[in-house]
Amino acid sequence: MKQRTLICMVAAPVLYLLVPLLFGSNLYMMSLVVASLTIGGIALAWALLGNLGGMVSFGQAAFFGVGSYASALLTLKFGLPVFPAMLLGGVGAAIASLAMLPALRLKGPYFALAILAYAQIFRILATQFQDITGGSGGLSNIPQLPNVLGFDLGSKVGGYLVILTMVVAFVWAYHLIRKSYYGLALRAMHESEDATRVVGVNSTLLKASMLVVSAFMTGMIGAFNAHYINFLEPDYAFGSSWTVIPIIAAIFGGYRTLLGPLVGAVAVYMIDQLIFKNLIPTGHQMILGVLLVMMIIFSPAGLVPLLAQKFKRKTHVKA
Template structure:
């Protein structure tokens, strides 16, 4: 159950990353900034200000949105320049969390983060209760993703992938739509980061802003099919469970090398990912 909870955390971040990449057309290497900021905001507000944990989860998403607002100037950049600029912001936030000791506790971190509450006799702080919480969060975010994709905003965003200049001629404000996707993706990631902080009960900068919050969600999204809604979630569950249950037992150190090789094989044989591959096979069989 712990592995499934962790896989769904990765899946939630992968879904938010895929939303930005698929609809917004932007590849981000800095989603660890939103995970860390969301976790710290929720942890500090609940542990020191006494806010309820559900409110802390939402405010963690709001904190991540404010962090994304600071990043809005990089929307002028495209391609690898945007990705590297977002990565630089993630490092800046990690340094701030480390050096701002009066608020964040510095390298010592924040201990005693309140667990998820007990409601109607159900302990959501346990592994099974936390599973239902993160599953609900991920399902709600997947529904939001689907609604945005099916709207006329989603149509405009997909049209921008072919020709952003042409869509601007038609009156589409591409910068505004990209900013909206960045803020929405940040909110989703911040809520998941806040959940993770309450789930583990401790937070420190090197973990909150770790590179794994970038690499694993990207691998999961691409492996499962980042242009689909269910692909990032499926990819996160398959990739994380394979890595922890199979590859780690084969190679205790450096087991993620096998994960990288598996991703290469998937890209070569099914560039669109695992979910489209399974869908095509099912349709062919039918």
């Protein structure tokens, strides 16, 4: 625990101060960093659902899209300030997840496919309700992140600080849930759901709670993205990439660890954009699949556990 606290104390000033100092003047690099943290936030929400809830979801794009549209419409049509609208965007995604509760009766791939179907339904609804969502033409001129104390949060550096703060808050929330009684019950449920029911644990309620929390997190990330790019259209907001890439990132980094999804997202996205995209401009994301397969073969637990294991070995050798 002391080692983790020390790492957090060192990481905080590095992330909040050093990154803007190093890359603040490089708009392209800052865009990549913001995009990687956006994917990392979704990956963290997916990992929470998979690790604690025991559910593999292919529908994070549904929560992302609902949160995006909810926040954008609240600011465009009702004049709500951006940050309250973002919070309500997360609430909107959480409410939308309630429509998916019947899918909790399903298990394994059946649950994953059912959630994927919901994502497609939301995309179709966003396309059809043109009077509200703008249809396939989308929404433009979405209000950007505001100025706070004279600092423009709508800038690349400002957007970075906002998404970083959101991700840090989500990591802390995930940590609290995992160490709570509910986290203990969820982990026990993975071993034997029937046994936990015998001792009075309502497994369905716990799963539903994790689905709602995961949806809220993803919805808020979607809301942030809407105000960061100032434009939305259904195929983008509900695109499969908001599901596939976070899953790759979470598994690559180690979805059973707290920081694995974030480390995986930054590593996978930055490597893809800075290296693979230059080597193979078309179809460069196929290499991510190869990279993921290699990680699963050589370190099924993910990158973070692999690095932690190597660090422990070096520490023992020095001792």
